[in-house]
Amino acid sequence: MLRKGIALAAFGLTVLAAPVALANAGAAPVRETEFSFDGPLGTFDQAQLQRGYKIYREVCSSCHSMNLLSFRNLGEKGGPFYDPKIKNPNDNPFVKSIAKDYQINDIDSETGDVVQRPGTPADRFPNPWANEAAARASNGGALPPDLSVIAKARHHGAHYIYSLLTGFREPPAGLKISPNQHYNPWFPGDLTSAWSGDPAHVPAGGLIAMAAPLAPDKVTFDDGTASTVENQAKDVAAFLAWASEPTATARKQFGLAAMIYLLIFSGLLYASYRRIWRNVAH
Amino acid sequence: MSGHSNYEPKSGFEKWLDVRLPIVRLAYDSIVDFPTPKNLNYWYTFGGILAVCLGIQLVTGIVLAMHYVPHVDYAFASVESIMRDVNYGWLIRYMHANGASMFFVAVYIHMFRGLYYGSYKAPREVLWILGCVIYLLMMATAFMGYVLPWGQMSFHGAVVITNLFGALPVVGQALTTWLWGGFAVDNPTLNRFFSLHYLLPFMIAGVVGLHIWALHVPGNNNPTGVNVKSKEDTVPFHPYYTVKDGFAISVFLILFATFVFFNPNALGHADNYIPANPLVTPAHIVPEWYFLPFYAILRAVPDKLMGVLLMFGAIATLFVLPWLDTSKVRSMRYRPTAKLYFMIFVLACLVLGYCGGQLPDNHVIPGLSTFKLIDADLNSFVWLSRIATLYYFSYFLILLPVLGLTETPLPQPESISEPVLSHPASMPAGATAAPEKKG
Numbered sequence: 001m002l003r004k005g006i007a008l009a010a011f012g013l014t015v016l017a018a019p020v021a022l023a024n025a026g027a028a029p030v031r032e033t034e035f036s037f038d039g040p041l042g043t044f045d046q047a048q049l050q051r052g053y054k055i056y057r058e059v060c061s062s063c064h065s066m067n068l069l070s071f072r073n074l075g076e077k078g079g080p081f082y083d084p085k086i087k088n089p090n091d092n093p094f095v096k097s098i099a100k101d102y103q104i105n106d107i108d109s110e111t112g113d114v115v116q117r118p119g120t121p122a123d124r125f126p127n128p129w130a131n132e133a134a135a136r137a138s139n140g141g142a143l144p145p146d147l148s149v150i151a152k153a154r155h156h157g158a159h160y161i162y163s164l165l166t167g168f169r170e171p172p173a174g175l176k177i178s179p180n181q182h183y184n185p186w187f188p189g190d191l192t193s194a195w196s197g198d199p200a201h202v203p204a205g206g207l208i209a210m211a212a213p214l215a216p217d218k219v220t221f222d223d224g225t226a227s228t229v230e231n232q233a234k235d236v237a238a239f240l241a242w243a244s245e246p247t248a249t250a251r252k253q254f255g256l257a258a259m260i261y262l263l264i265f266s267g268l269l270y271a272s273y274r275r276i277w278r279n280v281a282h
Numbered sequence: 283m284s285g286h287s288n289y290e291p292k293s294g295f296e297k298w299l300d301v302r303l304p305i306v307r308l309a310y311d312s313i314v315d316f317p318t319p320k321n322l323n324y325w326y327t328f329g330g331i332l333a334v335c336l337g338i339q340l341v342t343g344i345v346l347a348m349h350y351v352p353h354v355d356y357a358f359a360s361v362e363s364i365m366r367d368v369n370y371g372w373l374i375r376y377m378h379a380n381g382a383s384m385f386f387v388a389v390y391i392h393m394f395r396g397l398y399y400g401s402y403k404a405p406r407e408v409l410w411i412l413g414c415v416i417y418l419l420m421m422a423t424a425f426m427g428y429v430l431p432w433g434q435m436s437f438h439g440a441v442v443i444t445n446l447f448g449a450l451p452v453v454g455q456a457l458t459t460w461l462w463g464g465f466a467v468d469n470p471t472l473n474r475f476f477s478l479h480y481l482l483p484f485m486i487a488g489v490v491g492l493h494i495w496a497l498h499v500p501g502n503n504n505p506t507g508v509n510v511k512s513k514e515d516t517v518p519f520h521p522y523y524t525v526k527d528g529f530a531i532s533v534f535l536i537l538f539a540t541f542v543f544f545n546p547n548a549l550g551h552a553d554n555y556i557p558a559n560p561l562v563t564p565a566h567i568v569p570e571w572y573f574l575p576f577y578a579i580l581r582a583v584p585d586k587l588m589g590v591l592l593m594f595g596a597i598a599t600l601f602v603l604p605w606l607d608t609s610k611v612r613s614m615r616y617r618p619t620a621k622l623y624f625m626i627f628v629l630a631c632l633v634l635g636y637c638g639g640q641l642p643d644n645h646v647i648p649g650l651s652t653f654k655l656i657d658a659d660l661n662s663f664v665w666l667s668r669i670a671t672l673y674y675f676s677y678f679l680i681l682l683p684v685l686g687l688t689e690t691p692l693p694q695p696e697s698i699s700e701p702v703l704s705h706p707a708s709m710p711a712g713a714t715a716a717p718e719k720k721g
Contacts, residue, residue: 040544068362145556149362152547153555188565244555247365247372254373255543262536269529276525280517281699282320 028185028204030156031163035238041256043249044242047223049080052239055219055232057098060147063139063210065127068148069243071099072121078249080239090121102126140180142209151237151244158241160186165233168212172203181207288315312498317516318523319504321698325399326502327530328392330523334531335385336490340483342378350430352476354469357432358557376546377538382424383549384538386572389417393600398624400612401503407604409496414600416489421573421597423482426475428570433554438567440467440475446580449587466560507612508698515698566641574638575631579674581642582667592671599678606678608686616692623681630673637667 036045053074056066074081075089086092099119104126108115119126129135135143151157163186171183174197189206192199214232221227225235242248289307291297296306349368351360364371393413396402402410425443429436444467448458463470501510510516517523541548547555549571553564569577576593583589599606614621642664658665695701 068359068366073366149555153552155552245365245372251372251376251543251546255539258539258543259536262532262539266529266532266536269525269532273525273529276521280320280522 026190026204026206027188028163028167030159030186031166033159033162033234035158035234035241037158037238037241037248041252043252044078044238046080046082048235048238049242051219051221051223051225051231051235052237052242053080054221055214055236056147056239056243058219059213060236061125062128063135063144064147065129065144066125066147066243067127068124068146070122070124071095071102071119073243073246074098075121076246078246079242092121095121099123140209142180144210147240147243149244151241153244157244158237161237161240162233164208165214165236166229167205173197175203177207180209182209182211184208287311312494312519313524314518314520316498316519317501317510317513318519319502319510319515319698320517320522321504321506321701322502322523322526323505324526324530325391325395326504327527328388328395329497330527331388331531331534332385332392333490334534335381335388336483336486338377338381339385340487342374342381343480343483345374346378347480350476352430352473354432354472354558357430357472361431373542376542378427380538380541380546380549382427383541383570383572384534385420386424387537388534389420390572393417394628397603397627398614398621399503399505400507400607400609400614402604403607403612404604405500406496406503409493409500410604411601412489412493412496414597416486416493417600418597419482419486419489423479423486424570424572426479426482428554429472429475430479431554432472432558434556434558434562434564435551435554435567437467437558437560438564439569440471442567443569444471446586446590446593449590451587503612504698505613505615506695506698506701507615508694508696511697512699568639571635571639574636575634576638578634578638578663578667579671581638582664582671596671596674599675603678603682607682608684609682609689609691610686611691611694613694616694617685617689618692619689620682620685623677623685626673627677630670630677633670634667634674637663637670642667 036042036048056064072089072092072095073079075086075092075095076082079089081092081094081098082089083092083094089095099121102119102123102125103116104119104123106115106117107113129138132143145153151161154160156163164184167184167186169183169185171177174195175183175191176194176196177183183203183205184207185203185205187206187208190202191204191206192202194207195202214229214236216229217227219227219232221231225231245251287307287310289300289304289310291300291306299305300307346364349360349364349371351357361375364375366372368374396410396413425439429440444458444461447461448454450457459465461471462468463474504510551568551570568574576596579596580589580593583592609617609620611617614624640663642662643659644663645659645661646663646666647661
């Protein structure tokens with residue numbers, strides 16, 4: 001009971017910081033970093049989204065699906081390859097060539113045979129696995145989660161993804177880890193049962209089936225940005241934040257206008273209220 | 283809706299209509315000419331705010347239903363498709379999701395206001411009970427609405443809440459199966475929840491009509507709790523309260539917009555963006571914030587059935603409140619002792635809400651585990667919930683009945699105008715209600 005109590009006290013800070021945010025209990029507090037889209041008026045940085053997409057394409061997409069996104073989304077307003085000169089994202093040459101690189105399963109309408117054809121902007125990103133069982137079989141029983149809404153599906157969103165991707169560490173001595181698992185202080189979990197060291201100092205974090213996916217120079221950035229793990233993690237986190245909510249920028253811009261309108265409207269109503277009530281004692 | 287009418291039909295059409303269907307007269311008597319106490323403060327604007335909330339939920343909800351697919355395989359993706367592919371779908375959906383929270387913010391303030399100013403006392407018992415019915419319908423609607431996106435919290439929340447009915451003796455199991463439409467929460471459950479989620483708001487709208495009718499028969503209560511004595515005490519609803527409510531609604535919409543546009547997911551749970559998976563239970567199943575006080579009461583009781591009964595009892599108590607409070611004085615302005623206990627009651631509700639979001643065995647004060655009593659760790663959220671639950675019920679079942687008999691209230695004013703005229707911020711004596719057109 002005491003041991004459990006102390007372990008719980010260890011992440012008391014996390015619990016205090018977010019009254020209802022319990023899912024990350026046991027994980028280290030997310031790393032401090034700044035994104036261009038933080039804050040009420042922050043917007044996505046298109047160059048960062050393009051770098052992030054490249055990392056998704058070359059690293060993540062071999063295991064992680066992105067079922068809810070179509071190639072055309074990349075060329076829509078606010079997207080990584082948006083071009084204001086091109087009205088229809090399906091006509092965007094970048095989007096068309098990205099889509100063409102993928103082979104999409106289809107049915108030949110003449111013969112009914114299962115065929116593969118190059119993708120078009122209207123196609124969804126294909127799933128790297130034929131089905132869930134295939135995905136699990138190739139990943140030591142673990143299922144790589146779909147990344148369509150991953151930034152919204154985790155507390156602290158892009159900040160969590162950044163912390164996790166840069167967070168792979170050598171496990172502390174005393175932590176029992178099976179070959180298919182990897183220690184990460186930012187992955188939610190409870191390591192009490194795997195810990196043979198001082199019970200007062202159970203390490204934060206959990207065991208994740210994914211090995212550290214990023215490495216220095218694993219991806220070559222076309223714009224000359226240094227390809228460090230930090231930069232890669234930040235860029236792909238930004239891309240996934242965009243993928244999770246492509247309309248976030250439109251939302252914030254609409255919100256600014258709505259706020260200005262509501263403030264002026266409230267001011268006018270207050271002035272009317274004072275004027276109408278001026279002769280009534282109340 | 284009742285009593286004397288000052289409506290005089292002006293045009294020929296209005297005269298023709300008035301002897302056939304006096305609907306213009308009804309509107310005039312209810313929202314233009316309706317005599318309203320002139321001392322209503324901003325706590326009284328939440329009725330109007332709630333009407334706006336209901337309107338927003340109905341309009342956004344009807345549009346969402348045009349795009350939503352109530353099927354376990356498509357529900358999650360259809361909600362995301364609304365966010366991505368429907369024009370302004372993100373706005374409609376975020377307004378609807380945050381609108382539910384805003385609706386509950388407003389309804390809780392509205393209820394606490396009624397509790398503080400004794401708005402449930404004669405002759406407004408029916409008004410209060412209809413309000414409780416609306417609240418109950420709101421909770422059912424909100425719960426079923428939260429299930430529709432079919433995320434992890436949707437699914438497992440639905441499992442937890444529907445399983446509560448299984449605690450009832452004899453009929454429990456059969457009742458739960460009947461509610462589910464099967465032997466587990468599945469597609470039939472989602473389908474019926476969607477159907478009922480669409481139906482209940484219209485029932486709410488109907489009961490709101492009755493609620494307003496029951497308000498307009500005795501008229502508004504007011505912060506003094508003293509009955510309206512003369513025309514001096516009132517002002518016509520329009521323009522005096524249309525403009526005051528309008529201002530309050532606009533300020534409320536600023537709060538609403540802050541969430542919708544700049545923090546749309548702050549009041550939800552991240553796990554609900556993970557598609558429902560019956561085989562993976564989230565680490566912590568937490569209901570939406572507005573259910574947390576009741577969730578804390580449920581978990582405060584070790585026995586499942588008793589917990590369920592106590593949780594429903596917490597709401598049932600509200601229905602009989604008019605007959606539990608024995609005090610003849612309506613407003614707690616003139617009940618200093620009751621006022622103190624009321625403040626503690628508000629605190630107890632907030633504490634219950636906080637406890638509902640915590641793990642029951644967690645320590646309230648981290649690192650301190652000395653409050654051991656026999657086998658009970660008093661420094662835990664489950665014990666804090668128990669204390670707050672005890673106070674919640676004591677307030678209604680012991681404090682309010684006893685206080686009314688024992689306390690000595692402060693002297694009440696003769697009329698609404700009396701304290702108004704002696705108010706330091708008030709206008710010079712003799713100033714009367716003048717139409718806004720002058721000056």
